[in-house]
Amino acid sequence: INKEFQLDDAPAKVHPLLRRCLVRDVRRRMRDIGEARIALEKIAAGEDDVVAAPLPSPAAQRRWLLPAFAAALITAAALGVYIFLPKKPVEQPLVWLKADVEPDPSYRGGIAISRDGSKYVYASSGEQRKLYVRRLDREAAVPISGTDRATHPFLSPDGQWVAFAAEGKLKKVSIDGGVAIPLANIGDEGFRGGSWGEDGHLVAALSANGSLMKISENGGNPTELTKLGKEERAHRFPHHLPDGKGVLFMTAGDGTDYDRSVIEAVSFRDGKRSVLHRGGYHPRYLASGHFAYIFEGALFAAPLNLDRLEAAGPPVPLLSSVRYVSAGSAFLDIARNGTLVYGKGPSRVSTAGLEVRWLLEGQTKTEPLVAAPDLSFFRLSADGSRVAYDKRLSAAEGIWIYDVRRETNTKITFETGGHNPVFSADGKQIVFAAKGGLYWTRADGASKPERILEGVGFVPTSLSPDGRHLLYHHTTPGRQGRSCFLLPLEPSGGAGVPRAGKTQPILEEGASHAVFSPDGKWIAYQNIENRAHVFVRPYPDRGAKWQISAQESGLKPVWSPAGRRLFYLSGSGHAWVVDYAVKGDSFEAGKPRIWSDVQVPPVAAASIQASPDGKRLAANMGRSSNEDAGATKTYVILNFLDEVRRKIKSK
Numbered sequence: 001i002n003k004e005f006q007l008d009d010a011p012a013k014v015h016p017l018l019r020r021c022l023v024r025d026v027r028r029r030m031r032d033i034g035e036a037r038i039a040l041e042k043i044a045a046g047e048d049d050v051v052a053a054p055l056p057s058p059a060a061q062r063r064w065l066l067p068a069f070a071a072a073l074i075t076a077a078a079l080g081v082y083i084f085l086p087k088k089p090v091e092q093p094l095v096w097l098k099a100d101v102e103p104d105p106s107y108r109g110g111i112a113i114s115r116d117g118s119k120y121v122y123a124s125s126g127e128q129r130k131l132y133v134r135r136l137d138r139e140a141a142v143p144i145s146g147t148d149r150a151t152h153p154f155l156s157p158d159g160q161w162v163a164f165a166a167e168g169k170l171k172k173v174s175i176d177g178g179v180a181i182p183l184a185n186i187g188d189e190g191f192r193g194g195s196w197g198e199d200g201h202l203v204a205a206l207s208a209n210g211s212l213m214k215i216s217e218n219g220g221n222p223t224e225l226t227k228l229g230k231e232e233r234a235h236r237f238p239h240h241l242p243d244g245k246g247v248l249f250m251t252a253g254d255g256t257d258y259d260r261s262v263i264e265a266v267s268f269r270d271g272k273r274s275v276l277h278r279g280g281y282h283p284r285y286l287a288s289g290h291f292a293y294i295f296e297g298a299l300f301a302a303p304l305n306l307d308r309l310e311a312a313g314p315p316v317p318l319l320s321s322v323r324y325v326s327a328g329s330a331f332l333d334i335a336r337n338g339t340l341v342y343g344k345g346p347s348r349v350s351t352a353g354l355e356v357r358w359l360l361e362g363q364t365k366t367e368p369l370v371a372a373p374d375l376s377f378f379r380l381s382a383d384g385s386r387v388a389y390d391k392r393l394s395a396a397e398g399i400w401i402y403d404v405r406r407e408t409n410t411k412i413t414f415e416t417g418g419h420n421p422v423f424s425a426d427g428k429q430i431v432f433a434a435k436g437g438l439y440w441t442r443a444d445g446a447s448k449p450e451r452i453l454e455g456v457g458f459v460p461t462s463l464s465p466d467g468r469h470l471l472y473h474h475t476t477p478g479r480q481g482r483s484c485f486l487l488p489l490e491p492s493g494g495a496g497v498p499r500a501g502k503t504q505p506i507l508e509e510g511a512s513h514a515v516f517s518p519d520g521k522w523i524a525y526q527n528i529e530n531r532a533h534v535f536v537r538p539y540p541d542r543g544a545k546w547q548i549s550a551q552e553s554g555l556k557p558v559w560s561p562a563g564r565r566l567f568y569l570s571g572s573g574h575a576w577v578v579d580y581a582v583k584g585d586s587f588e589a590g591k592p593r594i595w596s597d598v599q600v601p602p603v604a605a606a607s608i609q610a611s612p613d614g615k616r617l618a619a620n621m622g623r624s625s626n627e628d629a630g631a632t633k634t635y636v637i638l639n640f641l642d643e644v645r646r647k648i649k650s651k
Helices: 012-022 033-044 058-084 640-650
Strands: 095-098 111-113 119-123 131-135 151-155 161-166 169-174 181-185 194-196 201-204 213-216 234-240 246-252 262-267 273-278 281-286 290-295 298-305 316-319 332-334 340-344 355-360 366-371 375-380 386-391 398-403 408-411 419-423 429-434 437-442 450-454 459-463 469-474 483-490 504-506 511-516 522-527 533-538 555-559 565-569 574-583 586-589 593-599 608-610 616-620 633-638
Touching (some): 111 332, 111 340, 131 161, 151 194, 181 213, 201 234, 234 281, 273 290, 281 332, 298 640, 316 640, 355 375, 375 419, 375 608, 375 616, 386 419, 419 459, 450 483, 459 511, 522 555, 522 565, 533 586, 565 608, 574 616
Parallel strands (some): 483 511
Antiparallel strands (some): 095 633, 151 161, 169 181, 234 246, 246 262, 290 298, 332 340, 340 633, 355 366, 355 616, 375 386, 386 398, 398 408, 429 437, 437 450, 469 483, 511 522, 574 593
16 A cells, blocks of 8 residues: 545545544554544534544655554444444324314214325214315315215225225225225124225124124125134224234123223134233224223223234323224224324213104104113103113113103113113013023013023014014124024913023024014014115015115114004114005005104114104104214324333333
8 A cells, every 4th residue: 555545435524533543653543443433423413523633744654554544444334333223213292283174073983094194084974974085284174975874984005995884885985986896795783893904805893793704805705704702792893913913803792881892813824812901992003013992981002912912011091081982992093104093072972861752753843751861772662651771881781661651760670781672562571682691571670680592692672462472683603794583482471481492593694673563463674685774574474575665774663553654764864654554465565754854863772663653753862973072172193103102111
């Protein structure tokens, strides 16, 4: 080496450091790599105190050039390692943005955010419900055509498609709108969430009381992903894990206290299920390596071992007052980039002051029948003297009887709780669903409820006029939607509990809410088929079938005790009536017409019952999904995963 070493190709900031390494005078040369590391740290920090020492004469430089060059190479290597070592990501502060959008969201319709956090989709409120997309770089939300009456949206991994439930189908449509493509049938009011994987398959709960199903993004026959256990009523609200590991989901038992649900994961590789946490609902995977869920209205997160699909640490609370949606879901979603969107509001369904009111034909006014806190589903006795109803969301959970004449409320179930009561024709007995199966008890509360059928997920719908047959529906594992069954009952004398015979399927698959006519010769029911509609069949079945509802969808039919009228609800929440006549063995239905302009709120427990003379219609006029929307505000939170790391690290 007989000439000056050129430093032009090295970064200018390290020239002084390299010159120090090339000094021939050992007393002035940089001594070791440790001193070079300190100098490099100062350079990286922007300090300017790394000053080259005065250089000796050219003759002296040549004598020390070779060893100095070696030292310079070592220093340069250290510099490269320092520059290219992975840096610890800089944590960003939490940023809250209030999301004021028009139209207002339907807080019963759910919300979904794209994985990159650039946009979110929600269902609008009001009668003309449809999906809207709000891009965070745009001021306004815009409607997505082809999504009328849609609920529970979720997005494809690339954010270019949105899947949703509407009119008895799971559908998908372009995020820019267009013709919606049906993917699978869903049960009546039964869709309970879905998630779209990178492998081209969706995982969804196609029934309110069933297992998770796997569906191709191009449609086709769904395949079962999970199987219900003995005490399990439903698997709901799946959320994909990364790298095709599987999905998170919640397991619900009997009852509607979803804080008692279980958060689980299922592996796509071997179908093995893992319990992550007991107590909570609405599970979500966080790209920070955690899983999240809602418990008592608060968002919690805990570390997740993805390889073993198990919790790797205790949960930590992150947000409070997360808006409850329904059936174990919340108005909240989290993008993979850490952007969170949620509704801050009531963490439970607001049920204070719910009431059953009379709807009068052709009128907009209503008249009160019974009001009670937490009133949910109800039934009217045939003579109109009593109302049986259930409470599901309070310490007073169970079956209650309201005496219309005395204006008193009496609880008749205590240890069992219970929901979906059904009167016998004479109004003296009640059948209801509770933990462990179907139960029978006296309507005056003078007997202890006795179980007549063991199982989970049963919903009783009607007793025959002679009390010898019970109609009920439930979800059969491995099938989509609900199925109806007939349970023979053998009277035991007096007011004793009847002996149950062998249950048998009745009506076609997908039928639900079946009810006997007042004379016991006909059964009205709903079925999803291409769209939810009301049908009538003779009983016993002779193979005949008549569709009753027309343009509007038809749900939850009820007969007038006086005969000649059949009522049902439509998807828009209006009550409809059809006059009918029976000629021989033929059922002749008239033209459906709207009974009242008053809309029945679209809640899961929505129900109607006709007065004894068939001239008034009682309806559950609980608050609509948006009546308390003023108490709910929608927020977008940026950098939420950094907040998760901070809070869990601090614990």
